[in-house]
Amino acid sequence: MREQAPRLQAGGVRTPAVTLRIGTRGSALAVAQTSTMARELERITGESTELVRVTTHGDVTRAALSSLGGTGVFASELRDALLAGECDLVVHSLKDLPTAKAPGLTVAAYPVREDQRDALCSLGGASGLTLEQLPHGAKVGTGSPRRVAQLLTLRPDLEIRDIRGNVERRLRFVTDGELDAVVLAAAGLERLGFAEAITERFDLERFPNAPGQGCLAIEVRDGDTPAGVSRLDDPAARAAVLVERGILATLEAGCAAPVGASARYADGKLEAWATVYAVDGSSRVSSRRAVEVSDPRALDAAQAELVTLISTDLFDQGALALMA
Numbered sequence: 001m002r003e004q005a006p007r008l009q010a011g012g013v014r015t016p017a018v019t020l021r022i023g024t025r026g027s028a029l030a031v032a033q034t035s036t037m038a039r040e041l042e043r044i045t046g047e048s049t050e051l052v053r054v055t056t057h058g059d060v061t062r063a064a065l066s067s068l069g070g071t072g073v074f075a076s077e078l079r080d081a082l083l084a085g086e087c088d089l090v091v092h093s094l095k096d097l098p099t100a101k102a103p104g105l106t107v108a109a110y111p112v113r114e115d116q117r118d119a120l121c122s123l124g125g126a127s128g129l130t131l132e133q134l135p136h137g138a139k140v141g142t143g144s145p146r147r148v149a150q151l152l153t154l155r156p157d158l159e160i161r162d163i164r165g166n167v168e169r170r171l172r173f174v175t176d177g178e179l180d181a182v183v184l185a186a187a188g189l190e191r192l193g194f195a196e197a198i199t200e201r202f203d204l205e206r207f208p209n210a211p212g213q214g215c216l217a218i219e220v221r222d223g224d225t226p227a228g229v230s231r232l233d234d235p236a237a238r239a240a241v242l243v244e245r246g247i248l249a250t251l252e253a254g255c256a257a258p259v260g261a262s263a264r265y266a267d268g269k270l271e272a273w274a275t276v277y278a279v280d281g282s283s284r285v286s287s288r289r290a291v292e293v294s295d296p297r298a299l300d301a302a303q304a305e306l307v308t309l310i311s312t313d314l315f316d317q318g319a320l321a322l323m324a
């Protein structure tokens with residue numbers, strides 16, 4: 001696997017691809033997860049790969065994410081590079097991808113999902129204080145409205161601090177003693193080799209994940225899926241994340257919305273639960289449903305049914321008013 005910028009010959013004519021060119025954001029997390037996919041593709045296809053780094057606006061600004069025009073700040077420039085033919089596929093964190101399909105592009109694979117849970121990182125890592133053990137009024141950092149609401153639901157006494165920056169920078173708030181703990185996605189910590197910083201992985205029942213968290217998405221141009229890419233797809237991961245994101249889309253909520261949704265597909269059963277929070281954690285509505293899937297060919301219909309069941313239930317309980 002080599003790394004290089006998109007190659008342009010004099011006159012702007014692109015040289016024919018000799019290897020699979022994989023577009024990625026330049027952050028350490030993005031490069032780590034894209035490299036994992038590149039190695040998988042090399043193993044599957046026997047072809048070589050190279051990484052094409054695309055710097056996105058979301059990577060270079062310190063502004064609050066919510067001020068950057070909502071969802072998709074990380075995804076759109078990667079998508080532009082793919083549409084322009086500067087790479088053959090791109091690897092996204094699914095959580096950061098808007099739920100609407102991008103014109104001309106398709107998600108060709110949802111690879112095997114990693115831990116979808118959120119993790120508390122307090123000083124001392126595995127031997128640190130859990131959420132329950134943190135002192136009264138402890139300072140906990142997160143930039144996610146969902147995590148804020150979830151934390152305040154369980155510990156209304158906490159002082160929540162809005163933090164931004166990459167995973168390493170967020171962990172430093174704790175090691176520097178500025179905050180008592182931060183909350184991050186377990187998957188990102190693991191991909192970066194920071195699993196030892198994890199004090200507690202939150203129970204999904206009380207702390208449902210951001211829709212799609214822990215899953216990657218491999219996006220390609222419509223009708224132009226490079227050989228081998230479809231083999232990265234994991235049907236169980238696909239089913240679960242499509243339900244989680246289907247609920248998010250039906251609620252017309254973005255990736256920064258205070259919505260947690262967890263799904264799993266196993267043993268012929270597709271099951272999901274979701275909670276919509278008031279941002280201050282003062283109230284919430286939840287729903288949980290399961291559908292039997294006797295024939296895997298009926299999975300698409302089962303997904304749609306489950307999304308409708310849960311979304312309708314959430315609407316009936318006043319989810320829209322809560323998010324307003």
Ligand SMILES: NCc1[nH]cc(CCC(=O)O)c1CC(=O)O
Nearest residue numbers: 093095184185187188213214215
């Ligand atoms: N919004 C940033 C982001 N996008 C994906 C991940 C983690 C990995 C994943 O969910 O796949 C993170 C960091 C975090 O939330 O801690």
